[in-house]
Amino acid sequence: MFVIFVYDVNQKRVNKVLKTARKYLNWVQNSVLEGEITEGNFKKLKIELKRIIKEDEDSLIFYTFESLKYSSREIIGLKKGGEELIL
Amino acid sequence: MKNTIYIFSDGELKRKDNTIFFENENGKKFIPVENTSEIMIFGEVTLNKRFLEFLTQSEIILHFFNRYEYYVGSYYPREHLNSGYVILKQAEHYNDQNKRLFLAQKFIEGSYKNMIVVLKYYNNRGTDLNKIILSIEELSKKIYDTKSISELMAYEGNIRDIYYLAFDNIIGIEEFNFQRRTKRPPLNYLNTLISFGNSLIYTTVLSEIYKTHLDPRIGYLHSTNFRSFTLNLDIAEIFKPIIVDRIIFSLLGRKKISTDDFENNLEGIILKEKGMKTFVEEFQSKLETVINHPHIGKSATYRTIIRMEAYKIEKHIIGDEEYNPFISQW
Numbered sequence: 302m303f304v305i306f307v308y309d310v311n312q313k314r315v316n317k318v319l320k321t322a323r324k325y326l327n328w329v330q331n332s333v334l335e336g337e338i339t340e341g342n343f344k345k346l347k348i349e350l351k352r353i354i355k356e357d358e359d360s361l362i363f364y365t366f367e368s369l370k371y372s373s374r375e376i377i378g379l380k381k382g383g384e385e386l387i388l
Numbered sequence: 389m390k391n392t393i394y395i396f397s398d399g400e401l402k403r404k405d406n407t408i409f410f411e412n413e414n415g416k417k418f419i420p421v422e423n424t425s426e427i428m429i430f431g432e433v434t435l436n437k438r439f440l441e442f443l444t445q446s447e448i449i450l451h452f453f454n455r456y457e458y459y460v461g462s463y464y465p466r467e468h469l470n471s472g473y474v475i476l477k478q479a480e481h482y483n484d485q486n487k488r489l490f491l492a493q494k495f496i497e498g499s500y501k502n503m504i505v506v507l508k509y510y511n512n513r514g515t516d517l518n519k520i521i522l523s524i525e526e527l528s529k530k531i532y533d534t535k536s537i538s539e540l541m542a543y544e545g546n547i548r549d550i551y552y553l554a555f556d557n558i559i560g561i562e563e564f565n566f567q568r569r570t571k572r573p574p575l576n577y578l579n580t581l582i583s584f585g586n587s588l589i590y591t592t593v594l595s596e597i598y599k600t601h602l603d604p605r606i607g608y609l610h611s612t613n614f615r616s617f618t619l620n621l622d623i624a625e626i627f628k629p630i631i632v633d634r635i636i637f638s639l640l641g642r643k644k645i646s647t648d649d650f651e652n653n654l655e656g657i658i659l660k661e662k663g664m665k666t667f668v669e670e671f672q673s674k675l676e677t678v679i680n681h682p683h684i685g686k687s688a689t690y691r692t693i694i695r696m697e698a699y700k701i702e703k704h705i706i707g708d709e710e711y712n713p714f715i716s717q718w
Contacts, residue, residue, distance in 0.1 A: 320405040325422045337389070342422050386672065387394045387665055388410055388417060 303366040304343065305335045310359035317353045318361075322346065328382040336384060389676070389689065390425035392595075394668050396661055398432040403442040421446050426595045428588075429453065430664065440465075449598055451591040456573065456655045457664065459587040462594060462617075464604075471601040477705040478606045485536075491608040491622075491704070491711065492537055496544050498626035498713025500528045503551045505716045506629045510558045510637075520554045537609070551629075559640050563647050573656020577647060578636075580657045584664070585632035586624070588671050593627070594620040596695040602702055623697055630716045631690060635670050644670070682717065 306326060308318050319328070325346045326334035338346070343365075350361060366372060395401070399412025408419040408427075421442075426449045443450065443465055450463035481487040504521055511517040527547050534540040548569075555566045555578065564578045574580040597604045597620055607618025609625065639645045649663030659667065675691040688696070697714055704711035 320407075323405065323418045323420060324407045325420050327420060328418060336420060336423060337391075338423065345422075384391075385417065386391055387668060388397055388399075 302338060302340070302343070303336070303369055304338050305333070305364040305366075306361070307333050307364075308359070308361045310354055310361070314353055314355075314359060318350060318359075321349050321353060327384045330381050389691065390423055392592075392672065392675075393419055393424055393427045394430065394665075394672075395427065395433060396430045396665065399434075401427075401429075401433050401435045401439060403439050408439075408442075408448075421448070424448055426451065426591075428591065428668075430457070447598075449595050451594075453587065456653070456658050457584055457587070458572070459591065462591065464594075464598065469599070469601050474601040474702060474706065475603050475606075477707075478603055481705050482606050482608060488608050489534070489537065489540070491701070492540055493531055493534065494711055494713050495609045495622050495625050496531050496540060496547075497528075498715065499544070499629065500524060500531075500547050500551075501713070501715045502626060502629040503547070505718065506633055507551070507554055509718065510554075515554075515557050515560075517554050517557060520550055523550050537611070541609075558637055561640060564640055570656075573653075573658075575656055577650055577657060580650060580659055581636050581639075581645070581667070582632070584659055584667060585635060585671070586628060588668070589624045589627055589632055590620055592675065592691070593624045593694055593698075596691065597623070597698050599695055600698045600702055602698055619701075623694070623701070626697065626713050627690075627694060631671075631674055635667070635674055639667065639670055680717065681714075683714070 304326065306322055308315075308322075309332065310318055315332075322328075322334045325338055325342055326336035328334050343363075347363075354361065395410065397412055397414065399410055402409050402411075404418070407421040408424065410417045410419060424446075428451045430453050440463060443463065447465060447468050449465065452460040452462070454460050481491060504524060507517045507521050507524075511521065524547055527543060527550070531540060531543050534543065552566055552569060559578070565576070566578050567576055569582070570576070570579045571583055574583045594604055594617055602619060604617040604619045607620075607622045610618040610621045644666055645663055649660050649666070650657050651660055676689050678687045678689050679693075680686075681688045681693055681696070683696070683700075693714055700709070700711050703709045
């Protein structure tokens with residue numbers, strides 16, 4: 302499945318959340334990551350993130366898609382990150 | 389499905405924040421470690437032991453190619469799927485002449501039948517290849533009567549020679565005439581493409597074998613030796629026509645690769661970076677193409693089908709189910 306992950310957390314924990322998410326997903330912009338992920342890895346990611354954040358202060362949102370068939374992606378301005386298989 | 393990363397630029401690969409990090413003068417890039425299964429390295433890349441340890445942990449394989457695009461070798465992390473039983477059985481099938489010959493014949497069978505599938509496709513599209521198809525079919529009858537691997541290899545060589553005759557008709561571009569097969573170094577454009585495609589498929593099959601219990605060092609058609617992996621070469625024989633050759637035909641047919649994408653070098657003719665990237669993109673999307681698999685009655689990507697081929701061999705050597713090679717349906 303495909304997931305778009307956005308987060309708004311206390312400054313103290315921004316880096317930890319970013320580092321964890323980067324193991325599974327591609328960084329797109331500040332506080333936004335996306336990528337193809339398996340069910341298992343998605344669970345792992347959520348467990349790891351829950352350990353880091355304070356649930357009464359921070360907010361994480363996951364948008365998940367079974368398929369990207371009906372979606373499109375448009376960038377205006379700079380392309381800051383995203384998936385690249387050929388470097 | 390985990391990703392394959394191709395690195396053409398020069399730079400440094402390292403472990404950072406528990407994931408993979410690639411850095412060069414053009415920028416920095418984090419690669420999600422949990423979503424990567426292999427990294428193909430074409431550029432000048434620096435890395436250290438700490439990084440290799442990390443790859444072992446994450447079960448990621450590195451494949452290296454030199455600047456003439458030859459396969460150099462792989463960093464094959466310590467086996468994570470160990471099975472003494474399978475290795476013993478695999479060796480048993482190598483040492484027993486009859487068992488070995490059976491598997492070798494099956495690989496050739498898969499190879500020539502897939503060649504015919506490719507040829508028939510172009511035959512139906514108006515390129516007259518009937519003669520070539522008939523003579524391959526004629527020759528192929530003999531492979532089941534062969535008594536030794538060397539005899540089998542000789543027939544395989546003959547079939548392949550005839551098969552390559554069809555290339556000029558299919559491609560129909562004078563600059564890309566086949567002439568004859570040359571390797572190390574390839575001496576014309578078409579040979580360069582064939583060699584490059586073959587080395588990509590060899591490494592892909594190797595990566596898929598890594599996900600099974602099989603030991604890639606024990607091959608059947610290609611003799612086991614002290615130097616290299618051989619089982620991946622065997623399995624690749626089946627897939628070369630339907631993956632590599634088809635990519636070459638379609639890239640040339642759509643004019644996505646032209647003579648400008650090559651450079652002449654002391655070491656023969658090599659692809660320029662742009663040409664390599666075009667090829668790799670096509671190769672990657674081919675592997676991700678979903679087709680119907682007759683054996684399981686479900687759809688699967690070519691990459692999965694390659695892995696299933698390894699499973700089928702595993703089943704065969706432990707005596708579960710006789711091995712039959714994958715034959716493409718179209």
